[in-house]
Amino acid sequence: MTSVFSSRLPVALGVVLVATLLTTPAAAQDQLRGDAPNDWLIQDATVLTVTNGTLETGDILVRDGQIAEVGQDLSAPSGVEVYDASGEYVMPGIIEAHQHMGISNVNEATNQVTAEVGVGDVLDPYDIGIYRALAGGVTTAHVMHGSANPIGGRNETIKLRYGVTNPDRLKMEDAPRTVKFALGENPTGLYGQGRDQVPRTRMGVEQVIREALTEAERYMEKQQAYQTGDRAQPPEHSERLEVLAGVLRGDILVQAHAYRADELLMLMQVLEDFGVQDLVFHHVNEGFKVAPELAAFGDDGAGASVFSDWWSYKFEVYYSTAYNAAILTENGVNASINSDIPGEQRDLFLQAAKTQRYGDLSDTQALSLITINPAKQLGIDDEVGSIEEGKAADLAIFNEHPLSVYTKPQRTYVDGVVRFDHEQDPDDMRLRVDPEGTVDLARDGWSRHAAHSCLKGVTHLRATHQGVTLENAE
Amino acid sequence: MMLIPMLSSDSVLSRALGLWGLLLLFGAGLLLPHATQAQNTPGAQGPYALTNAQILVTPSDTVANGTVVIRDDSIAAVGPNVSVPSDAETIDVAGQTIYPGFxxxxxxxxxxxxxxxxxxxxxxxxxxxxxxxxxxxxxxxxxxxxxxxxxxxxxxxxxxxxxxxxxxxxxxxxxxxxxxxxxxxxxxxxxxxxxxxxxxxxxxxxxxxxxxxxxxxxxxxxxxxxxxxxxxxxxxxxxxxxxxxxxxxxxxxxxxxxxxxxxxxxxxxxxxxxxxxxxxxxxxxxxxxxxxxxxxxxxxxxxxxxxxxxxxxxxxxxxxxxxxxxxxxxxxxxxxxxxxxxxxxxxxxxxxxxxxxxxxxxxxxxxxxxxxxxxxxxxxxxxxxxxxxxxxxxxxxxGTIEAGKRANLFVANGDPLQPDTDVQHLFIDGYKLPLDNRQTRLYDEFLNRNPGLEK
Amino acid sequence: MIASPLRRLGLLALAVLLAAAPPLHAQDYDFTIPDVTDTYALENVQVVQAPGEVIDEATVVVRDGLIESVGPDAEVPYDARRIDGDSLVVYAGFIDGLSHAGVEMPEDEEDNGDEIDPGDPPFDAAGIQPDRSVRSFLTPDDSDLEGLREVGFTAGHVVPEGQMLPGASALALYGGQSASDMVLESGATLFAQIETADGYVYPATEMAVIAKMRQLVREAARRQELETAYERNPTGQPRPPQDPVHSALFPVLDGDTPLAFYADGALPIHRVLNLQQELDFPLVLAGLAESHATVDALQDTDAPLFLTLDLPEEPTRTAQGDTTIADTTDSPSRYYRPDARTPTHATAPDEAENLEIRHAMERQDYLETAATLHEAGLRFGFTTREADAGDVRDNLRTMIDEGLPESVALAALTTRPASVLGLNTRLGTVEEGKIANLVVTDGSYFAEDTEVQHVFVDGQLYDYSGGESDGGEVSGDVSKVLGTWSYTLETPQGDRSGTLTIEGDESGLEGTITNSQGTESELESISFDGTTLSFTVSPAQGPSLSVTVTVEADAFEGSVSTPGPSLTITGERTSAPNAMRK
The missing domain is CATH 3.20.20.140 (Metal-dependent hydrolases)
Incomplete structure (x- = not known):
């Protein structure tokens, strides 16, 4: 009893509790994660830096959660813990550019434009999916609003600091803000077919987006007029248009769910017309068809975050190819591979490896798809995405080469803190359980109906529609 | 290993064997249409001989260097010392491994x-x-x-x-x-x-x-x-x-x-x-x-x-x-x-x-x-x-690569469970099947799309 | 209306089943005798004036709704009804930090759902109604008030029901003859929750509720600015937009009216605190069930806190569940193996036990929440919103057993809410001049065998000393009747069925009857002698009906006596509690 209280001593906000006795898994988490060391020397590993080649028998010195030095035969300063990684492989922590784990809501599917909402307001640090992602070497995830609306809500880039329970501590503080757009069958199905509202077609999707951006332009003009004194009164405040104005100013990056070649071209044209330079497409199953156009967009090209090999789950992905990532890469498009569906975030290293079967990408090209490339797409490549001095010590350690099907993650570091350890971790890693509950009954397999994807939250809206569209909503 | 395939209870097989036996006796193998048939047919039966192969006869029994002979829909012969029938199309798969179909x-x-x-x-x-x-x-x-x-x-x-x-x-x-x-x-x-x-x-x-x-x-x-x-x-x-x-x-x-x-x-x-x-x-x-x-x-x-x-x-x-x-x-x-x-x-x-x-x-x-x-x-x-x-x-x-079984097998340039391995040849019921499909064709067409950005 | 016996019988049967019968022509002695005087003298009582301030023997005089005097030498007025308080204890009436007690919301208006654009619904459909006040919905007849009074609550911060912004609250007395009698103060706070709109309209998600809060507060700030400028000099200026919803938020922007949020879970608590930091409004925070997990964040706020008096219950396990350590231990953490693994089927049974213990530990955290907050230096009152009045005293005792000092518990019921709700000049202590809200018990309020004898609200006496308990005699093996039963009542109009639930032990039984429409009524005066079970049911109007049945194995048969012929009732037990559980 006393030990429970001792773990509840008041400490300053943001500092995780120090527990001396491990009476609960949460306390164990605190011990392991909150107060855990973030100074490490990882020794004698094969270091896959991604941006600077591979170092055999390499060492990584981590100080205060950052990569201080990468080299050979480094020695551990006092107070630095040593991890013997001989025979093992260290790669940069995997970056997942598209996920819906760790959030309480996915879709505000009531309105075609909901830029004002943000999943960052409803983060759920208790989601076991975060731990399971860590167990797959993932350290950063872009958790996204769903794809019900042509313009959805804001997404959040989170660090997988599993063990913390204050939702704010998951946020990656300096990550640029992003907003979700969605084209094609999801919005046209939901609004057009489901509710008899615009958009029913890809034509409608374009106009909804143009209208919203135009409104934002006017909003900005009014605000400016007020500030310069040309207008007597401030314009009516709009959280929605504030976000879209951020898009127009280039402060908020557009991350667009899209599949078909024509709609990719459409959105690029629309954004070009509004002077928006930053654009990452997600899923993009037909990206390969317009790879040169993607590469030519704006200053740096449009990014493409794709599935390794998912296709045929709906009509707009029927004419797909698993060679998509390879074609995009070879055409100079910054491509990443994502997993999207909670539960699928655990084997991104395998998904990246598939590009060696589908297109013969090199090891570095393949690893880039889940590290530096998504980091660039999220605007966080100066902090994460490769093993470089000065970057965050987000590291994934594997027993075999991470592109081997036989590899298994051993340890995952986030900001220099071990947040997954296959040796040490107990089975039950939940941070809380239902106080009125009993032992979980097992789920009967992985129900495709429950595999909530980009359309989570709109289920009952489509109850009258055919249920199958929901199974493979993304 | 036997030159002539084992008799099988499979009626189709035994009927086929009768015919093949006759053809072999009269040395008619060279005239067989299959042997010279174009490679781009959607699938064609052999006979085929896959030579210089590592053969995974069963998951726990590997022949380091051998030959698999495929005739009609079946595996005619397997082993290190199998001779290549004269009527067979020979495919040299040196350095590669033959696996039973999954x-x-x-x-x-x-x-x-x-x-x-x-x-x-x-x-x-x-x-x-x-x-x-x-x-x-x-x-x-x-x-x-x-x-x-x-x-x-x-x-x-x-x-x-x-x-x-x-x-x-x-x-x-x-x-x-x-x-x-x-x-x-x-x-x-x-x-x-x-x-x-x-x-x-x-x-x-x-x-x-x-x-x-x-x-x-x-x-x-x-x-x-x-x-x-x-x-x-x-x-x-x-x-x-x-x-x-x-x-x-x-x-x-x-x-x-x-x-x-x-x-x-x-x-x-x-x-x-x-x-x-x-x-x-x-x-x-x-x-x-x-x-x-x-x-x-x-x-x-x-x-x-x-x-x-x-x-x-x-x-x-x-x-x-x-x-x-x-x-x-x-x-x-x-x-x-x-x-x-x-x-x-x-x-x-x-x-x-x-x-x-x-x-x-x-x-x-x-x-x-x-x-x-x-x-x-x-x-x-x-x-x-x-x-x-x-x-x-x-x-x-x-399930295995043994004589008399259906010729359901493939040749891979490495461990077929590894992502960086490619399947090189594929046989189902003795048909040598093409390795292209819509996904590879899209790759072929779009890897270097023509025209590219400018027409 | 002249009712034929048969027709009456039909209605009567319905009365049992629906617990809502039309008036009947039977004798009814359940009328109220008017009070002769509203002056009371509680003599020779122990007075707990405030936590830690006790007068061992004193007299408390209540007159004209106020505490006229308190002390060993207080004079008993001529017109006082004397209550001999030998061995009685007087406490200040308890103050409820947030509830819907005394609030009856109007039925939903005909919804014109088809015309609502789900993406842009009108304010009321979106659950945004800060412009209305709970004052309009107050009634002293609400049955929740009676239950709360009986355990000592005499006033509270009452809020309307609804979604994200249901309306303005009131500080109300938990008694009186009319709504006006109840009101101490209107509009003390605006009630708020991170609660989505009814039906599938915006805001349909918590994130949209949060976004909408931002929108409303920021736009209200703009409108307030426009209004101020307009008031200064209207000439030549367009008239500012007028709408009561935004205007209702002006006092919040001014810092005069707090937003009173209800949030129980750790995540909603964090979300409310974040919103408050961002928008900087005065905050009252109630609920806090899982606040043991948010202590750090709470230490950063000076918002008044009200902790729920609800506590998690042990799960009801299904028949095959055997008793485990998790059921019997008071300190589950001693048995928990935090590093457990279940590598193969061989250890699966150990895993199940370990996980049961983990759930028990989580329950333990909730039971200790009050103590945890206290030890962290956080001060709080209580809210009954999610609690059953009947559980309040048990739950308080549990909190005390788990480390909450009694004096702190008492302060949380009295002085703390009085001070944070701005009522401390009128309520919260037993002092001269304060409103006569008192709780009179026959021992320490927190002791298990103590009964609340009297409660005063606004000087009005609610007497509980007569009704020791409305329970009947119980003897024999009660496990024969415990559980859920399905019954069939044979009426001239055909069979009516429903369910009966009976729980309790040798010391007393309680239960409910639920008709086929799902209407539930309490069973009264349940007695059982090992074979015969009897109880009465009182419909909202009309006479009580008494039921007597003989129980054998898992079935019963008996009759329902009515003013007309009696009716046959049969039943079968559909589930029994696990015999092994305490």
Missing amino acids: IDSGTHLGLQEVGSLSETQDFNEIGDLTSHMNALTAVNPNTVHVPTTRVHGITAVITEPETGMLPGTAALIGLHGYTPEQMHLGGVTLTKLDFPSIGRQGPSDDRAPETIEKESEEALDKLNEVWDAAERYAAIDSAVAVQPEARRQPTHLPAMESLVPVIRGEQPILISANAASDISEALDWAEERGVLDQVILGGALEGWRVADEIAAAGVPVLVGSIMQPPSRESDRYDKAYRTPALLHDAGVPVALRSGKTENVRNLVFHAGFAASHGLGKTDALRAITTTPARIFGVEDHV
């Missing part, structure tokens, strides 16, 4: 084209009692998913109906053929029973434990009623057969009639169950109903919890998909990956199923994960070759 023990392949379009879905008939539905009927031999699957060395799959308690029969199909009948492998037909589940149906299922229990009891009662009726039906049918003129046929009930072979012990019953308690319940039920010997368990995601019970029941298991989160939030993160190994270690025969439709091709990676999570490579390969062949009773036809 078998996926649970899919919807051929039964669905586009996931979101119900008009392309044929695995889910309406009703709870649809045991007379046959998956084979609705298999689309020309689905775009077949060529994209088999190029990974997967040459046969179980394709299953779903929805309802007794959704119908599953079938084992080979992945080459132009009619379902041509694809049907060894006549394997399994009556499927989706055992009533007491587990939660996913995170959004918030039914109270009592409700779940009650509903599952009701479902179990219903199953027993169905089975009682089917047994009655079978009994009447048997009685009529004794005196067909004097006795009346039972009321025609196709669903009941379709269960008669199971009741008479003539057909296996594939029971799907995932939660540990469902599995225990299912085994008890099967024993009570006297069908335990015929049971094949499917899914079994939580089978590891009751591995001893399954082993004691002597029931084989088709595990998977293992590429999913463990069934409980409190479970260790890798439990699903480990399930095949835990069942195997308890003495249960284990085959793998992907549970997929368009991505059955990932079976190879599922096997890789099972291998590294305790099963080991040899047993992982068995789980997609010899073990399913034995479970489905087709071990005389497929």
Whole structure:
């Protein structure tokens, strides 16, 4: 009893509790994660830096959660813990550019434009999916609003600091803000077919987006007029248009769910017309068809975050190819591979490896798809995405080469803190359980109906529609 | 090794052998049309000789350097000292390995084209009692998913109906053929029973434990009623057969009639169950109903919890998909990956199923994960070759590279479970099949699109 | 209305089943005797004036709704009704930090759902109604008030029901003859929750509720600015937009009216605190069930806190559940193995036990929440919003057993809410001049065998000293009747069925009857002698009906006596509690 209280001593906000006795898994988490060391020397590993080649028998010195030095035969300063990684492989922590784990809501599917909402307001640090992602070497995830609306809500880039329970501590503080757009069958199905509202077609999707951006332009003009004194009164405040104005100013990056070649071209044209330079497409199953156009967009090209090999789950992905990532890469498009569906975030290293079967990408090209490339797409490549001095010590350690099907993650570091350890971790890693509950009954397999994807939250809206569209909503 | 293929009980084979024997005797091999046929035909039978190969005869028996001779639909000869028949097209596969074709023990392949379009879905008939539905009927031999699957060395799959308690029969199909009948492998037909589940149906299922229990009891009662009726039906049918003129046929009930072979012990019953308690319940039920010997368990995601019970029941298991989160939030993160190994270690025969439709091709990676999570490579390969062949009773036809078996095999430039390995040659029923498909053709067309940015 | 006996009988049967019968022509002695005086003298009582301030023997005089005097020498007025308080204890009436007691919301208006654009619904459909006040919905007849009074609550911060912004609250007395009698102050706070709109309209998600809060507060700030400028000089300026919803938020922007949020879970608590930091409004925070997990964040706020008096219950396990350590231990953490693994089927049974213990530990955290907050230096009152009045005293005792000092518990019921709700000049202590809200008990309020004898609200006496308990005699093996029963009542109009639930032990039974429409009524005076079970049911109007049945195995048969012929009732037990559980 006393030990429970001792773990509840008041400490300053943001500092995780120090527990001396491990009476609960949460306390164990605190011990392991909150107060855990973030100074490490990882020794004698094969270091896959991604941006600077591979170092055999390499060492990584981590100080205060950052990569201080990468080299050979480094020695551990006092107070630095040593991890013997001989025979093992260290790669940069995997970056997942598209996920819906760790959030309480996915879709505000009531309105075609909901830029004002943000999943960052409803983060759920208790989601076991975060731990399971860590167990797959993932350290950063872009958790996204769903794809019900042509313009959805804001997404959040989170660090997988599993063990913390204050939702704010998951946020990656300096990550640029992003907003979700969605084209094609999801919005046209939901609004057009489901509710008899615009958009029913890809034509409608374009106009909804143009209208919203135009409104934002006017909003900005009014605000400016007020500030310069040309207008007597401030314009009516709009959280929605504030976000879209951020898009127009280039402060908020557009991350667009899209599949078909024509709609990719459409959105690029629309954004070009509004002077928006930053654009990452997600899923993009037909990206390969317009790879040169993607590469030519704006200053740096449009990014493409794709599935390794998912296709045929709906009509707009029927004419797909698993060679998509390879074609995009070879055409100079910054491509990443994502997993999207909670539960699928655990084997991104395998998904990246598939590009060696589908297109013969090199090891570095393949690893880039889940590290530096998504980091660039999220605007966080100066902090994460490769093993470089000065970057965050987000590291994934594997027993075999991470592109081997036989590899298994051993340890995952986030900001220099071990947040997954296959040796040490107990089975039950939940941070809380239902106080009125009993032992979980097992789920009967992985129900495709429950595999909530980009359309989570709109289920009952489509109850009258055919249920199958929901199974493979993304 | 023999030059002339072993005699087989397969009538097609023996008839073919007669013809080939004559041709060989008269040295007519060189005139054979097949030998000179163009490579771009959609598929052509040999004879072929794959030479200088490493041969994985069975997962635990490798020939370091040998030859495989394929004639008609069968493997004519295998071994280090096999001579190349003069009429055979020789393919030098030095440095490469020949593997038996892989078998996926649970899919919807051929039964669905586009996931979101119900008009392309044929695995889910309406009703709870649809045991007379046959998956084979609705298999689309020309689905775009077949060529994209088999190029990974997967040459046969179980394709299953779903929805309802007794959704119908599953079938084992080979992945080459132009009619379902041509694809049907060894006549394997399994009556499927989706055992009533007491587990939660996913995170959004918030039914109270009592409700779940009650509903599952009701479902179990219903199953027993169905089975009682089917047994009655079978009994009447048997009685009529004794005196067909004097006795009346039972009321025609196709669903009941379709269960008669199971009741008479003539057909296996594939029971799907995932939660540990469902599995225990299912085994008890099967024993009570006297069908335990015929049971094949499917899914079994939580089978590891009751591995001893399954082993004691002597029931084989088709595990998977293992590429999913463990069934409980409190479970260790890798439990699903480990399930095949835990069942195997308890003495249960284990085959793998992907549970997929368009991505059955990932079976190879599922096997890789099972291998590294305790099963080991040899047993992982068995789980997609010899073990399913034995479970489905087709071990005389497929599963290994032995003379007399069907020529379902492929040549790979490395470990076929590794992503960076490519399949170089593929044979199903002796047909050498092209390795392109719509996905590779899109790659070929768009890698360097012409025109590019400017026309 | 002249009712034929048969017709009456039909109605009567319905009365049992629906617990809502029309008036009947039977005798009814349940009328109220008017009070002769509203002056009371509680003599020779122990007075707990405030936590830690006790007068061992004193007289408390209540007159004209106020505490006229308190002390050993207080004079008893001539017109006082004397209450001999030998061995009685007087406390200040308890103050409820947030509830819906005394609030009856109007039925939903005909919804014109078809015309609502789900993406842009009108304010009321979106649950945004800060412009209305709970004052309009107050009634002293609300049955919740009686239950709360009986355990000592005499006033509270009452809020309207609804979604994200249901309306303005009131500080109200938990008694009186009319709504006006109840009101101490209107519009003390605006009630708020991170609660989505009814039906599938915006805001349909918590994130949209949060976004909408931002929108409303920021736009209100703009409108307030416009209004101020307009007031200064309207000439030549367009008239600012007028809408009561935004205007209702002006006092919040001014810092005069707090937003009173209800949030129980750790995540909603964090979300409310974040919103407050961002928008900087005065905050009152109630609920806090899982606040043991948010102590750090709470230490950063000076918002008044009200902790729920609800506590998690042990799960009801299904029949096969055996008793485990988790059921019997008081310190589950001693048995918990945090590093447990279940590598194979062989250890699966150990895993189940360990996980049961983990759930028990989590329950323990909730039971200790009050103590945890206290030890962290956080001060709080209580809210009854999610609690059953009947559980309040048990739950308080549990909190005390788990480390909450009694004096702190008492302060949380009295002085703390009085001070944070701005009522401390009128309520919260037993002092001269304060409103006569008192709780009179026959021992320490927190002791298990103590009964509340009298409660004063606004000087009005609610007397509980007569009704020791309305329970009947109980003997024999009560496990024969415990559980849920389905019954069938044979009426001339055909069979009516429903369920009965009976729980309790040898010391007393309680239960409910639920008709086929799902209407639930309490069973009264339940007695059982091992074979015969009897109880009465009182419909909202009309006479009580008494039921007597003989229980054998898992079935019963008996009759329902009515003013007309009696009716046959039969029943079968559908579930029994696990015999092994305490």
